[in-house]
Amino acid sequence: MLRFVPAGLIDEAIDVIAGHHNHYHRGHVLGTIVPNVPVAHHARALGHLLPDNADVAGRRALLTQGSRIWGERVGPAELELLRRCLEGFDLDDCLSTLSVATGIVRSVGGPQVADDLLDAIDAVQRWWPRLTEAAN
Numbered sequence: 001m002l003r004f005v006p007a008g009l010i011d012e013a014i015d016v017i018a019g020h021h022n023h024y025h026r027g028h029v030l031g032t033i034v035p036n037v038p039v040a041h042h043a044r045a046l047g048h049l050l051p052d053n054a055d056v057a058g059r060r061a062l063l064t065q066g067s068r069i070w071g072e073r074v075g076p077a078e079l080e081l082l083r084r085c086l087e088g089f090d091l092d093d094c095l096s097t098l099s100v101a102t103g104i105v106r107s108v109g110g111p112q113v114a115d116d117l118l119d120a121i122d123a124v125q126r127w128w129p130r131l132t133e134a135a136n
Contacts, residue, residue, distance in 0.1 A: 018048035027058025035066040056093045059085040060100045067103040074107045
């Protein structure tokens, strides 16, 4: 439906959603609509969603919805969204967010990418402290 809404109203709707008082719902809705709006409006929604590094739910919603919509058609714009969704997290939140993006990663890297990704995660876990360890 959002693809049929006039451009000015999409930006206005994004601003209204961003002003919602419930942090979880705001992030989830913003994340869900990003893949559904024309690329020209991504920056506005991402400007509300990505600066908040605590919004794992919003980033997971973006990648979940993106996986459904993009399917095997993942290009540079979609990979940039994936990269930006993984920025600024500790290991636990990064892995949580990455777990919903396995279809995106697989569509770009092929079937071997799952094993490569697990090997890379194992290597990173050796030097990237988990949130629970950092608190001690």
